[in-house]
Amino acid sequence: FIILKSLDTLKYGVRTGHPRFFNQLSSGLDVVGLAGEWLTSTANSNMFTYEVSPVFVLMEEVLLKKMQNIVGWLEDEGDGIFCPGGTISNLYSILLARYHFYPEVKTRGMGALPQLALFTSEHSHYSLKKSAAVLGLGTDNMVMVKCDERGKMISAELEAAIVSTKKKGLVPIYVNATAGTTVYGAFDPLNDIADICHRHSLWMHVDAAWGGGLLISDRHRMKLQGIERAWSVTWNPHKMMGVPLQCSAILVKKRGLLKECNELGAEYLFQKDKHYDVSYDTGDKSIQCGRHVDAFKFWLMWKAKGSEGFEAQINKCLENAEYLYDQLQRRTDFKLVFDSKPEHCTVCFWYTPPSLRCLPAGPEKEAKLHQLAPWIKARMMEKGSAMVGYQPLGGKVNFFRCVLSNPATQQEDIDFLLDQIVQLGQYL
C-alpha cells in the first residue's frame, strides 16, 4: 500500500529530470548523484561534529578546498561550508561582511552600528534583498545598481551609487556581483567591480550560484575572470553541475572568519576535551545546528566522472543554448529579448502567433503578447509535453525563459519546444 502511494506521488509529480523540463535552473537526474543521496539518507547522519559524521565531514573539507582552488585562491586562503541553498549562502556573505567590519554586532546587535549600505545589480537574485531583510539591514539599504541591455551591472553606476550613498551619510560595506544572473544568465564585470571594491574597501561577494559551474570548463571560465579577487563566493553544484538537490556552498577567502562570526561553543556538542583533534568539529561555523549531509553525493559524482565529465556536461548545455539561439534567429515568428549569443544556459524570447503578426506595434499588441506566454505554458502543462518558464521584466511584457541545464536534453527536444509553442499558438 505504502509503495503504491509512493509511486502515485511520482506519477502526479513533475518530472524535473525530463529532457523537456526547461523551467528551473536545477534539472536533470544524475544516477551516481542519486545513489549518493540514497546512501546519505541510509546513513541518516548530521554534519555537526566529526564524531558523528567522520567521513562526511572530511569529504566536505576536501570538496570545499577543491572549489576554492578552482576559484583561484591561494593555498593559505579559503574556508567555507555547505548550506541549504544559494539564498542561505548569499545570506552568509552579508553576515560575514557585517561581522568583518563590525565584530561587535554579534553581541551588541545593529543598534551599535551606523546605517550600512549594500550594493547589488537590479538583475541580481532576490535572495540579496531577502537576506538584507532577515539580517536586519533593511531592503531599502540594498542599493540596486543599473544594468546594461544585456543584464550586466554597469560598473560606473556602481561607483556613482557608492559615492552618493556615502554623501547621504550611510556606510557602504558590501557589493554583490553576479556570475550568471537568474533570468538573462549575464555575468557582471568582476574585475571592474573588484577595482571599485578595492578603492572603497568594500567586501566583494560573487553570487556564482548559477554560473559557478562554468569555472570547470576551459572554454567558459574566462566569463568569471576576476572571481579570485572576491572575498566570498556562492556556488551551487545543484545547478550547473547537476548534483541532486540540495548542494550549495559559501566559500570565504579569509580563513577563520566563519567560525569567529558564528561560533557559540555549546558544551553539549563541541566539548574541547574530546579524544580527537576538535578542529574537525566544523559545525559551529554554521548558523544551523543540525545540518543535512549535502557533500557525499557531490563527492561521489566527482569521483565517478572527474572534472572532465563535469566539463563535458557543461559544455554540452551551453551548446544547447547556442543551438536554441541560432534557431530563434533563423525563425521570423520568434524574437530574442536581447540579440547576442547566450553566455550561459538561459535563452529569453517572445513568440508572435499568426493572429498577432499583422497587428501594428502598440499597447494592444503588447497586452496580447503579455497574455500569450502564460496561456501557452498552461496548455503545455495540461498536455504534459514540456515545461518552460516565463515572466515580465522591467518594461518588457511576458517572455519565455528557457533553461538548458539538463545534459540529457538533445537538439530535437529544443526543436520540439519551439514547434510546440508554434502549434499551440496557432489556435489563438
Place this chain on the structure above:
Amino acid sequence: FIILKSLDTLKYGVRTGHPRFFNQLSSGLDVVGLAGEWLTSTANSNMFTYEVSPVFVLMEEVLLKKMQNIVGWLEDEGDGIFCPGGTISNLYSILLARYHFYPEVKTRGMGALPQLALFTSEHSHYSLKKSAAVLGLGTDNMVMVKCDERGKMISAELEAAIVSTKKKGLVPIYVNATAGTTVYGAFDPLNDIADICHRHSLWMHVDAAWGGGLLISDRHRMKLQGIERAWSVTWNPHKMMGVPLQCSAILVKKRGLLKECNELGAEYLFQKDKHYDVSYDTGDKSIQCGRHVDAFKFWLMWKAKGSEGFEAQINKCLENAEYLYDQLQRRTDFKLVFDSKPEHCTVCFWYTPPSLRCLPAGPEKEAKLHQLAPWIKARMMEKGSAMVGYQPLGGKVNFFRCVLSNPATQQEDIDFLLDQIVQLGQYL
C-alpha cells in the same frame, strides 16, 4: 567501484540508527521514512512553487495543519513551513516577532527600531542566541533567565528580568519557552510563561524541537500544557518522531504573517498570471528560495503507522528513560545529576569508578571525575560498542547525557551501556 566506495563510506561512518547510539537527539532509522527519502531524492524536486512540486506542496500543507491542530490552535488560526533544522525554525520565530511589532524593519532595518530585548532560559538551546546574532539583535540582548535545579525556567525570574530590562530602556518583545531542553529534557512552565507574555504583550514562542513529539502521546502531552497559547512553535519530527533527517517545522498562530514578513514576489518564480490558484505557491513564505522536500517522508510515515504508531514509539522511548533512571537509582556506583523521574528521553548521570570511590569529596575528586567521561567515551568509540554524550554544565563536572530516542533500543541495550561503563572504568 563507485558502489564499493559508497559502502566504505557507510562502513567507516557512525551507525546513528544502532540501538546503542545514545549520543544525539536524532537517532534510529525508520524504513518507511527511508523509503520516503529515497523517493524524494528520485523526484529531485524543490518546494518553491506548486507548479514544480504539486504533490509535495499539498502534503506539506496537510502536515502543517495536522501539527497545528495537535498544538491546539483554532480552525481559523495557524500557518507554518518546514525548515532546514530547528535552529532555523527558532530563527523564524524571532524574525516574525520582530516583524509583528515593527513591520518597518523589513525595508528600513534595525536602525529604525529601539533596542529590543528577548528572553530565554539558561538551559535553552544555543540556537536562540545564535539567531539573535544572525538577525542583528545581538546576543547580549538575549536575556538568559534562571532555571531551577531541574532545568525549568523560573517564571518569577522571567518577570523580574522583563521589568528590569524595561527599566534599562530596552523594549522586550519575545520570550522563548522550551518544551524539552537539550540536556536535561526539562519542560518550562508554559502556562505561567504565557500569563507573563500576556501581561507584557510579548510574543511567546515555544521551542518544542525536542519535546513536540510528546504531544502525540496521551500519556505525556500534559507536560506541554499551555503550548496552545504560544504565538509560534518549533517542532522537529526528525527528533522524537524518528523521521529521517531533516524534518523541522515552524508553526505560526497568526495566519499570513509568514508571507508578509518574507515575501518579495520575484517575477521569474511567483508570477501572478499563472493558470492555477497561486495561493498554493507557498515558497515566498520562506527565507530560502529553493527548499528541500522534507514533507514526503513524514507524510508517508504518518500514513503507515498512524498517530497510534507514533504514540507507541514515543511511549516506549520514555519507558526506556524511566528504566535507565531506575537502574541508576539502584546502583551505588552511579549518581544522577538530578534526582527526579525523567520527563523526557534524556538521563544525566555520573559514574564513580572503584579507584575514585574512597577519595574524599573535593577538588581532586572532581577533577578526576571530569576527565572520566571523555576517557570512557573514547574507549567505547575505539571498541565501537556504544556511543553516548557527555558535558559539563554550570559548576558541574562532565557527566554522561544518555539520549533514548531510538525505539529500537531495548532494556538489554541500556544494561549493556551501564555494564560497559563499569567495565571500562575499572581500568582507571
